[in-house]
Amino acid sequence: MALAGVVAVAGFAPFGFWPGQLLSMALFASLLLRPGQQAFSIRQSAVLAWVFSFVSLFTATSWLLVAMTRYGGMPIFLAVIALALLTSYLALFAALCAATLAWLRQRWQVNPTICAVLLFPALWLLNEWLRGYLFTGFPWAIIGYAHTASPLAGYAPVLGVLGLGWLVALCAGGLGLMIFTDSRRVRLLVLVAVIALFGGGQYLTTITWTQPLGQPLTINLIQGNVEQDKKFDQDHLNDSLHLYHDLILQSKADLVVTPETALPMLSSQLPPDYLPAINAFAQKNQSAVVLGVAVHDGGSRYANSVLGFSPSYEQQAYRYDKHHLVPFGEFIPFGFRWFVDLMHIPLGDFTKGNAIQAPMQVRDQFVLPNICYEDLFGDEIAAQLASQNSSGKDVASLLLNVSNMAWYGDSIAIPQHLQFSMMRVLETGRPMLRATNTGATAVIDVGARLVTQLPYLQQGILQATVQGRQGVTPYIRWGNAIVMLLALCSLILAAYLTHRSARSCQRES
Template sequence: MFDRRAGIALAFCAGAINVLAFAPFGWWPLQILSLTFLFWQLQRTASVRRSALLGWMYGFGWMLFGTSWIYISLHDYGDLPAWMTIIAVSGLALFLGCLFAAMGAIAARLRQRWHSSEIVFLLVLLPALFLLAEWTRSWIFTGFPWLSAGYAHNVGPLAGFAPLIGVYGIGLLSAIIAGVLVLLPQRRVLALLPALLFIGGAVLQQVSWTTPHGNPITVRLLQANVPQEMKFDPARVPDTLQLYHAMITAAPADLIVTPETAVPVFLGQLPPDYLPLLADFGHATHSELLLGAPLADSPTHYTNSVVGLGGQTYRYDKHHLVPFGEFIPFGFRWFIDMMQMPLGDFSRGAALQLPLAVKDQQVLPNICYEDLFGEEIADQLAGAAAGTTMLLNVSNIAWFGNSIALPQHLQISQMRALETGRPMLRATNTGMTAVIDQKGHVQSQLKPLTNGVLSASVQGYAGNTPYIVLGNRPVLASSLLMLLASYVLRRKKLATREPLPPKTR
């Protein structure tokens, strides 16, 4: 009994330790080692119930400690009571953990029915189900793929696979390596597989999937560091507007970008001369300005957007909205009413939108949470925004204070650059404002929680990576083929048994 309880507790601890593999810590081998411990535990038990509990506790520890910063937005800025905030954060982690509980339960059940060998169970069945659990997390109830396993490897050798198979494919590879480590004491020859994957990833990092396009452009990315508790205070709005006006007009650049909702009021509520003065500056200096602001198309339809001022008219509306922060899920109005969060029910923008032309470059924005969804960005680059040469993320995650959410979000943007072979610009309110090159390396960034402007010259890149063309389809197909292989191997095992003697009357 003690051993069983200790195993459950250790699974929770392994999930929690997994968080250290991600930014800002970056100890990426821990992601594989923590998963190795979970697979080892699952391999030791034949119980479906215990396997589900092990997976659930691992996922719970992972999500609870990895997203604990949600407490800051709900309690510190949303004024939700502490007890309710703890329940909400824990409830989210428990729900996300259910996906890994399903992984454990299904793996144990199929292992029993198919009589899977240890090799098939650890190298084929479990990794395939782990991938499907991670992928399901990216879309169920609009998706919450924060801290997907592959993100831990953006600075490791497996990063070379990102342009081919994306963040979920890297997660699948890490799961296969975890299975190998469980088997290694009995089958040392399997050590060749992780070695080949690490060497292959390192070689792939030297491959250039995209090529430079046109001439570099100059950019200025603004980080005003407006405290979240003051951002939507009507008494402070004039100060915020003056601050951004001064930062924008301090110097020209080919592209000047403010963070998400830098203007915290609808454009119709601005002083009459505010936007014309900024537009005049853009025209006079040949600067394209992108201003983050909420837009109201009607009393019931408003969007979280960026608008262009200067040489051309431009608008991008956020498509993938954040539950509770930007739209109210059915049946949860009571929960929103307990908090003090402004602008809680936006309308969605179109799934495919055009980039902004800036001299030789085509810049495709995404807003905050949207850059968690690599497949959606890939769909844009393969479709209406096929000419895009650089990506731009505008964010305001001051909602999460000085927490690990800031470097984690930067890490997510690095993965998008790796997947698409394009540079990513980031303009944020409190951090991390940065320029990321097409290889996912941070070229320059501002210190978080400071007021400043990041100026840089950025080269755009054109061409398609395999991930842009195929998205997650190859990885999902691989997981299904792995499940099929597990079944086929079982059938082969039964077929090789000695035939039963014929029945006699």
């Protein structure tokens, strides 16, 4: 099971071997669904699922060790223990899923087919949903992300990443059923159903959910490549200020973007003429500049923000404040001040932005920012677009992610985060611009097509032309409601079929 957990990670970037993930999930499902006397107990099922999920999550998030050791100064053994504790907790959701499945099998006397195609996918969806929401959530590497380039990607504009995970679990349950069933008819039906699901996804990729809006924008995305151990060092603060000032002023584009907290100090600590100079540049060149900075609102209140300067915002800069904050890195959970102090995390207690914020107008396009970790929460981005659409206000035509991945070095965190942004493009039918400190600075067009990107860990300016899009996908309109309803119907149908089968047996006896 541990090996299957490792193989499951191969589905994510930079490896991209999604069939391996599907097969590992099928093996996992087949063990949970073993019939008769071979079936695992509730406790054994929970342990099995915990091991599978723990190994998968520990492998997928191993990049956290870089932040804890190289930049946090933690001894490696303490860092490993900390990561193991985190992933142990996250794996409990999968254990709960498996334990519930085993309990229902015993209590309802459910046949293996119903377990495989109705209960297992619905409970796996519940596992991933809980992991992504409880205690602010940590939905990193949920299984749907592995399918940005598989035929199942066609379902993303309808069901979102959680829905893709439900479909993967449905296929895995069916394939797991094939392993232990003796019925050739069941095996044939499963095979046909899996092929049909993938074929349906491939067909959905041909549907155009959104349409071009206005004129394309020329963009410059700045990758400063400032080392994390120097970024907040007092001896290097002015270096960052000069670096981004010079890179912005040499940019010629409709939209110029810097990474998250490109300016490594509070806005109130900047030289008095710094932001006015950026604004003057934007007015002179009829350009828009988006600047990552921690905006100080007085006292101990400061937000992880982007400020926008353009002819449309000459008197008052556009502002977006990060809404979904990272525990420990951006807000301090009760009782954990010691951990933040141990890790030497600067600016570790931001105030939270509003869940719904307006996009920034850039010529005839509207750009909706999100900051770093926020683009893991596709339902929140979709909710912003849905709110804009229903209110009749300007609806974002481009998505923009600004990030600082320097904490994690040259690790798999960078390509994984890029892949998660691709999922947001599939869900919303809008291009995504990514401006990062060390990578991946990139442009992703509709269909999750990677148009261009800068090499990792190199300073540079990415130049491109991007066409905004208008319209709403089903996922924007309904979010996770569709797949949650499908899962609920699966549970109700499983209960109904099991109850009917039991009554039939009673009548025959």
